[in-house]
Amino acid sequence: MVSPTQGSAQLAVQPRLLVPRLALMMFVQFFIWGSWSVTLGLVMTQHNMSLLIGDAFSAGPVASILSPFVLGMLVDRFFPSQKVMAVMNLAGAVILWFVPQALASENGALLIALLFGYTLCFMPTLALSNNIAFHSLVSSDKSFPVVRVFGTIGWIAAGIFIGVTGISASASVFMVAAACSVLLALYSLTLPHTPAPAKGMPFRPRDLFCADAFALLKIRHFFIFSLCAMLISIPLGTYYAYTASWLADAGVENVSTVMSFGQMSEIFFMLVIPLLFRRLGVKYMLLAGMCAWFLRYVFFALGMGDESRTLIYMGILLHGICYDFFFVVGFIYTDRIAGEKVKGQAQSMIVMFTYGIGMLLGSQISGALYNLLVAGQATAQNWAIFWWIPAVAAAAIAILFLFSFRYRD
Numbered sequence: 001m002v003s004p005t006q007g008s009a010q011l012a013v014q015p016r017l018l019v020p021r022l023a024l025m026m027f028v029q030f031f032i033w034g035s036w037s038v039t040l041g042l043v044m045t046q047h048n049m050s051l052l053i054g055d056a057f058s059a060g061p062v063a064s065i066l067s068p069f070v071l072g073m074l075v076d077r078f079f080p081s082q083k084v085m086a087v088m089n090l091a092g093a094v095i096l097w098f099v100p101q102a103l104a105s106e107n108g109a110l111l112i113a114l115l116f117g118y119t120l121c122f123m124p125t126l127a128l129s130n131n132i133a134f135h136s137l138v139s140s141d142k143s144f145p146v147v148r149v150f151g152t153i154g155w156i157a158a159g160i161f162i163g164v165t166g167i168s169a170s171a172s173v174f175m176v177a178a179a180c181s182v183l184l185a186l187y188s189l190t191l192p193h194t195p196a197p198a199k200g201m202p203f204r205p206r207d208l209f210c211a212d213a214f215a216l217l218k219i220r221h222f223f224i225f226s227l228c229a230m231l232i233s234i235p236l237g238t239y240y241a242y243t244a245s246w247l248a249d250a251g252v253e254n255v256s257t258v259m260s261f262g263q264m265s266e267i268f269f270m271l272v273i274p275l276l277f278r279r280l281g282v283k284y285m286l287l288a289g290m291c292a293w294f295l296r297y298v299f300f301a302l303g304m305g306d307e308s309r310t311l312i313y314m315g316i317l318l319h320g321i322c323y324d325f326f327f328v329v330g331f332i333y334t335d336r337i338a339g340e341k342v343k344g345q346a347q348s349m350i351v352m353f354t355y356g357i358g359m360l361l362g363s364q365i366s367g368a369l370y371n372l373l374v375a376g377q378a379t380a381q382n383w384a385i386f387w388w389i390p391a392v393a394a395a396a397i398a399i400l401f402l403f404s405f406r407y408r409d
Contacts, residue, residue, distance in 0.1 A: 018136055018137070018192065019137075019143060019146060019147060021190075021191065021192070022132070022133050022136065022137070022147045022191075022192075023146070023147050023149075023150035024150070024187070025129055025132070025133075025184070025187065025188070025191060026129060026133075026147055026148055026150045026151035026154065027150040027151065027153055027154035027157075028154060028180055028183060028184045028187065029125060029126075029129055029151060029154065029184060030151035030152065030154040030155040030158070031154035031155065031157055031158045031180055032089075032122070032158075032177050032180045032181055032184065033122070033155065033158075033177075034154065034155035034156075034157075034158035034159055034260075034263075035158040035161070035162060035173050035176045035177045035180065036096075036173045036174050036176075036177045037060075037240065038158075038159055038162075038244060038256050038259055038260075039162065039168045039169060039173065039244050039255065039256050040053075040056060040057070040244075041053045041056075041057075041241060041242065041244045041245045042168060042169040042244050042245065042248065042255065043103065043169055043170065043171060043173065044056060044103075044111075045169075045245065046169045046170075047103045047104075047106050047171075048106055049103075049106065049108050049111065050245075050375065051371060051375065052108045052111075052112065053241060053242070053245070053367065053370070054241060054363050054364060054366060054367015054368070054370065054371070055108075055112055055363075055367065056111065056112055056115055057237065057240060057241040057359075057363040057367075058360050058363040058364055058367075059112055059115040059116040059118075059119050060115070060119040060122075060123055060355065060359065061237070061355060061356050061357070061358070061359040061360030061361075061362075061363060062116060062119075062356070062360055063116060063119035063120040063122075063123045063356075064119070064123040064351055064352055064354075064355040064356030064359070064360075065352050065356035065357060065360065066120065078196055079196060080193055080194055080195055080196065081128050081131045081132050081135070081194035082132060082188050082189065082191040082192070082193065082194055083188070083189070084124075084128060085125050085128045085129065085132070085184075085185075085188040085191070086185045086186070086188035086189050087185070088121045088122070088124060088125050088128070089121070089122075089125065089181045089182075089184045089185035089188060090181070090182065090185035091121045092118050092121035092122050092181050093178045093179075093181035093182045093185065094178075095114055095117045095118040095121065096114075096118055096174050096175075096177050096178035096181060097174075097175070097178050098114055099111065099114050099115070099118070099171065099174040100171035100172070100174055100175065102114055103171045104171065123351065123355055123356075124348070124351075126351050126355065127347040127348040127350075127351045130331055130335075130347050131194060131343060131347055132191055132192065132194045133147050133148075134335045134343060134347075135192075135194045135343070136192040136194070142274045144328075144331075144332060145270050145271065145273040145274055145324075145328060146270075146271070148270060148328055149266070149267055149270035149271060152263045152266040152267055152270060153263075153267060155260070155263045155266075156260045156263040156264055156267075158176075159256040159257055159259060159260030159263070160256075160257055160260055161176075162176070162256050163254050163255075163256040163257035163260075164257075168254075168255060168256045212342045212345060213338075213342050213345035213346050213348070213349045214349070216337060216338060216342070216346060216349075219337065220406070221405055221406055221407040222334075222337050224401065224404050224405045225286070225330065225333065225405060225407075226349070226350065226353050228286075228290070228397055228400060228401045228405070229326070229327075229330055229350060229353050229354050229358070230353040230354060230357050230358040231358065231393075231397045231400075232290055232293060232326065232358070232394065232397050233353070233354040233355065233357075233358025233359050233361075233362060234358050234359075234361045234362040234365065234390070234393060235293055235297065235362060235390035235391075235393055235394050236293075236322075236354075236358065236359060236362055237358065237359040237360070237361065237362020237363045237365075237366060238362050238365070238366035238369075238390045239296075239390075240359070240362075241362070241363050241366050241367065241370075242366055242370055242386075243259060243300075243316075244256075244259065245370075246300070246383055246386075246387075247259070247312070249374075249383065250303075250304055250309075250312065250383075252312065258313075258316065259316060261313065261316050261317055262316045262317060262318075262319025262320065263319065263320075264317075264320075265316075265317045265318070265319055265320030265321075266319060266320040266323055266324055267320070268320060269320035269321055269324040269325065270320070270324050270328065273285070273324060273325075273328060273329065277329075282329060282333050282407055283405055283406075283407055285325045285329045286325065286326055286329055286330065286333075286401065286405070287398060287401060287402055287405075288321060288325045289321055289322055289323070289324070289325030289326030289327075289329070290326060290394060290397060290398040290401060291394075291398050292318045292321035292322045292325070293322050293326075293390075293394035293398075294391055294394040294395045294398060295315075295318055296315040296316075296318040296319070296322060297315070297387045297388070297390045297391035297394060298315075298387075298388075298391050299311040299312070299314050299315035299318070300312065300315045300383075300387040300391075301383075301384045301385075301387035301388045301391060302384070303315060304380035304383050304384060327354065330350065330354075331347065331350065333407075334346050334347060334350050335347070366386075366390075369386055369389060370386065373385055373386050374386055
């Protein structure tokens with residue numbers, strides 16, 4: 001939490017165009033991610049790699065487990081966040097350039113290795129961009145959702161762009177992502193200076209293992225949040241990995257554009273977060289997001305038939321509540337709990353629990369379920385069974401959170 005004294009100091013030097021500058025950072029970052037990840041399953045299917053979709057979507061989670069803590073320690077103690085972000089995006093661009101060659105040769109092992117290398121560079125930038133924004137903004141509760149909504153707009157723009165240009169199922173999506181990564185690397189060097197808060201302090205072995213961030217788990221409500229964030233990310237991994245393939249089997253045309261409707265709903269719900277924060281508080285906003293996960297998968301399970309196609313769109317439109325009310329509110333809550341000196345590590349820890357462990361389990365479990373239930377027999381009934389499993393899981397996690405999370409705003 002930013003102290004009144006610190007907030008006043010920031011206000012005195014805060015540039016007039018700070019919010020637009022941070023918003024552009026979020027826009028390009030999520031444009032990059034959305035340009036290739038939404039239809040990765042379709043691209044792999046076009047190159048005879050459908051059985052490896054679960055493994056491909058596991059690359060990012062594994063990278064999220066391995067890299068963010070080291071990066072969190074670096075930005076907390078040694079290097080400014082904006083410079084680290086520039087280096088990571090430039091390295092990622094180089095790796096992305098070789099992905100189309102792996103697809104063309106139908107080399108699954110090389111493809112997954114490249115995706116792992118790229119996500120090792122990209123996933124830490126999710127925490128880095130949060131760190132830059134929270135450090136620069138005076139009132140993060142009010143301003144961060146406004147900045148973060150432009151990430152959603154960037155994701156939407158990416159989906160529409162690859163849909164309109166007809167490259168949704170093409171390896172060209174990786175060339176687009178590589179070019180944008182170079183642009184973001186250059187732009188990162190112009191972002192507000194975000195120094196390492198603990199720079200100059202004696203280095204201790206515990207810093208390498210981010211013990212200060214793990215120490216936050218001694219706080220009961222933060223432990224419950226971290227646990228539920230990890231668990232709810234298991235169904236999230238299912239959504240990212242297989243929604244595109246499911247929509248294609250359901251006869252939906254222009255899959256990337258349809259999926260962007262979920263991000264469009266994010267814009268609305270992102271902007272209402274500051275209005276609801278005081279009325280609902282952290283607990284009930286997080287709970288609403290988790291309940292929305294349950295509803296969306298129920299709609300998916302019931303929406304395969306032509307007569308219930310509306311349920312598909314309702315499930316996709318729920319993405320705004322699913323993501324914003326849990327993940328965006330969760331990042332704000334983490335910023336409150338962490339304190340100034342371990343913000344980078346704490347944000348990285350949440351990325352590790354959610355995009356790392358949670359989505360790794362989600363990708364692997366959903367991959368096994370897909371291969372067992374759907375591959376080779378993509379019937380409406382099999383897809384329904386596939387979606388009922390994460391629906392039940394989300395409901396169980398929401399109930400656990402309701403009765404165990406106690407936190408006063």
